[in-house]
Amino acid sequence: MTQPLLKVENLSVAFGSKVVVQDVSFTVSRGETVALVGESGSGKSVTALSCLRLLAGAGHNPQGRITLDGTDVLTAQGEDLRRLRGGIAGMVFQEPMTSLNPLHTVGRQVSEAVTLHRNLSGEALRVRVVELLTRAGFPQAEARLNAYPHQLSGGQRQRVMIAVALANDPALLIADEPTTALDVTIQAQILELLADLKRRLSMAVLLITHDLAIVRRHADRVVVMRHGEAVEAGPVAEVFGNPQHDYTKMLLATEPRGRPEPVAPDAPELLRGSEVKVHFPIRRGVLRRVVGLVKAVDGVSVAIREGETVGLVGESGSGKTTLGLALLRLETSEGPISFEGRDIQGLSRAALRPLRRRMQIVFQDPYGSLSPRMTVAEIVGEGLRVHENLTTAESEKRVAEVLEEVGLDGTMLDRYPHEFSGGQRQRIAIARALVLKPRLVVLDEPTSALDVSVQAQVVDLLRDLQARHRLAYLFISHDLRVVRALAHRIIVLKDGRVVEEGEAGTIVGAPKEPYTRALMAAAFDLATAGSGGVVRE
Structure with missing residues (x-):
C-alpha cells in the first residue's frame, strides 16, 4: 500500500504549559485534498503550522509524530528540514500583510522563494517570477514586480503569498484560509487554479478554512476540530451528508441569514460624499516625475442615513477600501464630503478630532491594526x-x-x-x-477572518446594535452572502467607478449589469454548493 505523503499521529500542540491541541491524527495522500474545519480557536492553524515545525515562541509539540515524504518533521534538522519547507511543502499563511516583508518588493520576495531551492538567476529567474504571479492571478505581473506589499490590495497580497507557496511546485500545499481576503470571482479562480494544479502535478492539499461551501466543493476528506480535538473525520460526502457529531451538525446548519430592520422614513442623512476622487500619482525615472495616475476612486457618490447599511462590493482593487478611508478623511481625496450635515473635507486634523468618536472603522487586517x-x-x-x-x-x-x-x-x-x-x-x-458608541462605522471586511457560525453571530450582533442605537454602516465586503443579510442598499464598484447600485434585494436577485451578474453567480454558486443545492434566505 502506498504510504501517505503526510501522516499526523496523536499530535498535541502546547504554548508553554497550556495544551491547545490534543491527540489529533489524520493523513494526506498524494493528489488528495484534506480540509481542517472548525471555529476560530479550534486548533486548525497551529496543527497546520506544526506540519512544517513553524510554531512561534513557546509553541511546541509535547506528543505525537508527523511524517512528511518519509521524513520525521519533529526531529528533522538542517538541510532535511529546509527541503521539507518550500521544497516538499509550500504554505499559504492566513494573514499576508504580516507574512510579506514590507521592505521588499513583490518580485524580490517571490524570487527568494525560488532561489532557495533552484539555481536560477537573471532573465530566467524574472520569467519564472512573472509566471508564478500570473498563475496565481496577480494582475499585470510583469509591470508590478517593483511594487511593495503596502501598495497592493488585500486580495493582491494574498495572491503573492500563493505565488511564493507554489514557487517550487511542491508535492503538498498547506493553505491556511487561502481565499479569505479575495473577492468571490478571484476566489473561484484561485480555487480552480489549486484544483488544476492538484490534477496536473498530483499535488496534495491540506486546506484550513471556515467556509464549508469551499470544503464541500473542493475537498476529498474533512477533519472537524473543536477545542483542539478532532471530533469527526471522513469523506466529505459522508460527513456533510450524514454528520454524527452535534458540533458538525451545528456548523452545517449555520450561515448568515435574515434581513436588517427597515430604515425609519424620517432617518436623517449622516454621511454624504459627492463625486469623490482618489488619484495616486505614478512616478518614474531618476527625478520621479509623474507620468500618470492610478484612479483608485473616480467620481463616486454615496449617501448613508441613520440606521442604514450600505454595502460596498466589487473585486479586489476596485476601490472599496480607498473610498471608505476617503469618506472618513483618512485618505486624501477630492470632492465634497459631509458628516452630520457639516462639511468635513476641508477640516484640519485638530478640527476633525472631536468627530472621530462618532465615526469609526474596523480595518481589514485585524493583526496588522x-x-x-x-x-x-x-x-x-x-x-x-x-x-x-x-x-x-x-x-x-x-x-x-x-x-x-x-x-x-x-x-x-x-x-x-x-x-x-x-x-x-x-x-x-x-x-x-x-x-465609543459611534453613529457611523465603516466595516472593512469585518467577517472575512471568521468561521461561519461566528459570521452569523457578528451579523446578528451588528443588526442588533444598529436597531438599538440607529447606527449607520458602510459595509465593505467580498462575501455577498453576508452583504445580503446585512445591507439595505448595495453599491457595486469596478475600477474605481460605480457599475450598479440599488436596493439589496434587487441587486442580488435581479442584477442588470454583466459585471454584477458575474459577481452574484460566483458568490451564490459557491453558496449553492455549500447548502445542498439551495441558496437559503
Missing part, C-alpha cells in the same frame, strides 16, 4: 482614554462589556493579540470600534 505590545484592555480602551475622562475601573468595565457583546470573554483583558486566533482578533477590532 492591533499593536502587538498592547493588551486587549489597552487596545479596546485606547479610544476611551482619548475621548472620555474615565477612571481605570470604569474603562475596564466598558471594555469588558463590549468584549462580551462581540462574543469574547471579558476576562481576556490582560492577553495580547498573538494569543488569539485570527477570528478572535477580528472581534477585538470590532469591539475597539464599538466601545
